[in-house]
Amino acid sequence: MSNRVIVVGAGPTGLMLASELALAGVPCTVLEKRAEAPNITRAFGVASRTLELLDARGMADEIIAKGNIVTNAGINVGVGIDLSLIPSRFAYMLIAPQSLTETTLEARCHELGVEIVRGTAVTAVEQDAEGVSLTVSDANGTHVERAAYVVGCDGAHSAIRKALDMPFVGKENKTPITLADVRLRDVPDDFVSAAVTGAGLRLVIPFGDGYHRLIIWDRENDTKPIDAPLDVEELRAASIRISGSDLGMHDPRWMSRFLSEQRQAAHYRVGRVLLAGDAAHTHSPIGAQGMNTGIGDAMNLGWKLASVMHGTAPGWLLDTYESERHPVGSMVLRVTDALTRAVLIKSDLVLKAVRGLMRIAFDVELIRKHPRALISGVGIHYAPRGDKPNKLAGRRAPDRDLGGERLYELLRDGTFVLVDGTPDGAAARAAAGWGDRVELRRTDGGAVMLVRPDAYVAWASDTAPSAAEVQHVLADWCGPRVDEDVVVAQR
Ligand SMILES: Cc1cc2nc3c(=O)[nH]c(=O)nc-3n(C[C@H](O)[C@H](O)[C@H](O)COP(=O)(O)OP(=O)(O)OC[C@H]3O[C@@H](n4cnc5c(N)ncnc54)[C@H](O)[C@@H]3O)c2cc1C
Known part of the structure; x- marks a missing residue:
């Protein structure tokens, strides 16, 4: 085999x-x-949660150093998403x-x-x-x-x-969009900018290397076949119809029509x-x-x-x-x-209504939180395992300092991490037989948490668990301990 x-x-x-x-x-x-x-x-766009995952393998810093940090996504209907409020070490969208x-x-x-x-x-x-x-x-x-x-x-x-x-x-989306990487003479303010009007949509995203990605939906040209020739003049005209300006676009390095599914x-x-x-x-x-x-x-x-x-x-x-x-x-x-x-949206009336609703909705912080959690990926969580799971189980593991090293640094070997806050280190002692798959770290505070290699919480306890409970959890998630025969004999 x-x-x-x-x-x-x-x-x-x-x-x-x-x-x-x-x-x-x-x-x-x-x-x-x-x-x-x-x-x-x-x-x-590299989202906050992706950067956290890359950080848990020691790769985030390198990508961040070469990318462009965007903390604010703005839409010309008076709506902005402040990405700096994302509850993450990487509270932004990285353009890379x-x-x-x-x-x-x-x-x-x-x-x-x-x-x-x-x-x-x-x-x-x-x-x-x-x-x-x-x-x-x-x-x-x-x-x-x-x-x-x-x-x-x-x-x-x-x-x-x-x-x-x-x-x-699923389905194929019916509306083609055009994509282009261009240089701009009139660069919008330093964030991802979106113009949505009755004439269509134009997104501008700075790569940080002098080029900007344009994503344009031009209502006037949206029945053109996907393989129809495309030039910068068409993009200029569309941009003017949508936002009143062509942003002085020039020197395209790539252009394409695109139909997504x-x-x-x-x-x-x-x-x-x-x-x-x-x-x-x-x-x-x-x-x-x-x-x-x-x-x-x-x-x-x-x-x-x-x-x-x-x-x-x-x-x-x-x-x-x-x-x-x-x-x-x-x-x-x-x-x-x-x-x-x-x-x-193709109807001007519906577009106006949606823009009005978006403005009202985005005035409420509770609602603003959701797009942030969705776009950044920090809201992703999984069903917890077992009866009466702790509130952290299945959630993304919060990064924290564990005596000179951050949790996400400890994850870099790709093993589980058991964070033991019991005063006498009893949970870590109980886990000794899984040392080949579980990194053990003592801390304070009383709680115990088993973090999966992909930086989600497998199991947690707010109070000191018994040794038997810790061993049960480890056997459940990580498989038999190295000296399983001994444990079986002792039971
Ligand atoms: C215009 C545009 C903008 C986008 N912007 C974003 C963005 O900002 N953020 C984001 O998260 N995503 C974005 N995406 C989506 C993103 O590009 C894709 O989701 C991503 O590339 C998927 O990665 P993948 O590795 O799953 O597949 P792919 O990147 O498609 O890689 C698949 C690979 O498999 C190879 N392959 C195919 N068939 C075979 C075969 N039979 N044998 C061997 N090899 C094969 C292909 O050559 C290819 O290299 C965007 C997509 C588009 C089109």
Whole structure:
């Protein structure tokens, strides 16, 4: 039986997942059909929660240093979202080209020994009780690769999803948008700016390298075929119709018409084959959620699949990938669909009404909190496990100083972290048999918390738990302790 995992697709999801598997010591190969990395950038917004996840692996600082921090997203209807109020160490949206995130993840993969094979397309998938066989084609012809598990991170048109005959439920959005990276003579104020008027929508996002990403929905041209020629004059005219100014745009380095889809795979797992990222869910780029959700999928799946490969995973664990991430994907589809509909409203009357309602709604802090939590990803949480769970269970672990090191720094080895606030360190002592999978840290305050490798709280107790309770929780989440026979004999 093969002892490796094959990840199909070297986009952000596949690279993140491969690095997670390699960090946990699982042999991993990435097969990528493109011979070269793409030279255009799709995603530009890296959300707070994604930065937290990257921080939990020591990669956030590098990306932040090269990106552009945006603390305020403004819309010309008098509505602003103050991102600096996001309850995170990274209280902003980072504008960074997808290529930068991918380069950082790929370097990490190389560091950890992941094999990345480019110019290799997967064309067929077959699985049996022991593993998965992939038919792959490359410059030398066709051959078969074998793995214990395969994860399709191969984008919206996923060959793996198609090979599974997995329904990709949803629709194609009817309204094309135009995208362009241009230089601007009249740069709007230093934040993501959005103009929504009866003539359409124009978003301007600064990359920080002198170029701005324009996303334009031009009502006058929205029946043009997707492959109709596009030039900067069309963008200028649209921009003037929408906002009264073309912002002095010039020197486009890339332009495209784009028709997005809103679809989600019915399931994320069939036996030994799993789906993640755009292969599992795809939606409008309005809301900047796709790459962020894919990286979230990869963080959720990596440690679970690794513990299956090491034989320590409890039987229920791998299925929680779908039960936790499918609802997140559905929520992202709903939010991006609502945002897309809101900005692409065709009736002037309805548009006016929506703008009025948005202004009123955004005056209320309680309502403003929700878009912040959604866009930043900090609101994502999972169903807690067990009866009478603590209020923190399933929530994102709050970062905190634990005696000179932050929790998210302690997570960098990809293990669980047990934070023991009992005065005598009894919980940490009880956990000693799981030292290979659980980092133990003493603190004060009385509470005890078990943090998953993906920075969500597995279990917590506000008061000192018994040793038996701690050991029960650890066995439930992390599998048997190293000296399991001894424990069984003592019981
Ligand atoms: C205009 C635009 C703007 C966007 N902006 C944002 C944003 O600001 N923030 C955000 O979070 N998201 C954004 N997105 C979405 C984001 O780009 C995607 O969600 C993200 O790229 C998905 O990553 P992925 O790794 O799942 O898939 P992909 O990036 O699509 O990678 C899939 C990889 O699989 C490879 N592959 C495909 N088939 C095979 C095969 N048969 N064999 C081997 N390899 C294969 C492909 O070559 C590709 O490299 C935007 C998208 C668009 C179009």
